[in-house]
Amino acid sequence: MKKVLIVDDEEAILKMYSVVLQDEFEVITAHNGNEGFETAKREKPDLIYLDIIMPQLNGLDVLGKLKDDKETTTIPVVLLTNLPKEASADKAKALGAADYFVKVETEPSKIAEITKQILG
């Protein structure tokens, strides 16, 4: 079973996306930027969903660290945030993000579709 890591400081968000993924994927979660980076290094997930505004280390910094690290650089990272695309999508793409979605426009079922598409 492929492993998906979701990093978000809102427990309700973690639970919500886990519900639609857990049948087909192994879902692991982290509650802030640092924890997210450490979990990614330790667990080597196949896909990471990353929020941007989080305590300790923000999502874009986590993305930068993941892409700089040999062990995690190949893992596709999808930004899942409520910052509008205009605000950070360009920056995220430049840092190597696979995609960028705004939470309020992305229902959980859509996340399930995206995950299937990326992980095949």
Add this chain to the structure above:
Amino acid sequence: MRISFWEAATWSVVILMTLIVVSFFPWYTAENLLRYIFATSGVAAIFWYLKSRRLYRESQEKTLEIAQKQKEISAHQKTISLIFDNSADGILILDNDQIITDFSPGLEKITGYSKNEAIGKNAQELLKFSGDNSNSLLPDAMFISRSLHKKPYIRNTLMTKQGREIDVEASYTLISDPGKNNISGMAIIRDITYENELVRRDKEFIAITSHQLNTPLSIIQGYVSLIKEGKAGKVTETQMNYINEIVSALKKMIDLTNNLLSISRIEQNKIKLEKSDVNVAEIIKKIMDTFGSFAKKKNIDLICMQPKKDLLVYADQEKLIQALSNITSNAIKYTQKGKVELSVNREAGNIVFQIKDSGIGIAPEEIERIGEKFYRTQQAIDADHQGTGLGVFIAKTIIEKHGGTLAIRSVLNKGTTFVVSLPATNY
């Protein structure tokens, strides 16, 4: 030289008398000559007396008038000096070498320098104005030729005596002394630090609130969709009806926060367009798909004239759809019966979208205010209390960012047509 009426009259009478005397009494006898001299000098004396009396009276009137004028001038001067002394805005007066010749109490308060410290100093040395490169700076700006400088009004930053940076706004004018070569400059300077701070806080508030609102909204929306999909067990028909009510209210809230976010981005000048050649027919189809059910629910015909399949517009697809959606949504919202028609044509180098409704219309005096932020017409408020007055403002901003125009034609109680005109291609 002008001859006054009285002088002309005097000399006419003298000449007339001479003619009379000469015609009755031949002038060459000594006696007649004397008579003639007496008669004419008598008449002349009377007239001169009358004239000087009139002149005396006139000069007295003039003296009174001058005294009155002087009184008025001194009252006027008093008013000016009261304004100068009491205005909260600072008033700065410079001679043409930019030496400070007057410095109002308001300016003392703004800059921290006293009048005594300021008078006689070079303005540039005492008052440190700065600004971004596009701004001209005081005090130089005051003396730049008017023709070059259309608006005698600028914003600068000023370092106070205490070393604090404040934002100032200044309007200024040149004062020329007629007859002399002296030109002095006057600037009225206002401290706008607090106003700027309020504007900044306002923008920040909108940005933070809309982002903070989006987090709980996305959670509500996510869980509602999970329930709807049966992830929490089978949903009965009644439950589904209730859920749909939640979803539709939720959509309104999401639209509102998105509008607020758009506004905050517009105000911070952060709107970026990602333009490409966009198929017009596809845009129209998206709008029809989005609003079909809304129109149906209101029993309004949403009609669209199919555009040519290869019609392209050079635009940011997402934003153009947002602009046209805001207009179409209003058209349906403010139409109680009848239809809303969408059409699009190429006219010269422009792609022209028209959204025509048979709705409540806009009063002629209100048309030009449509598109102001938060502005709503009375008819619109009566028809729907919940609007925000943001939709057209956002649409207009997006259209203008594209180099296009938004025109409105309307007849009250008959309907409105919004005409969106955009450059067709990027050349």
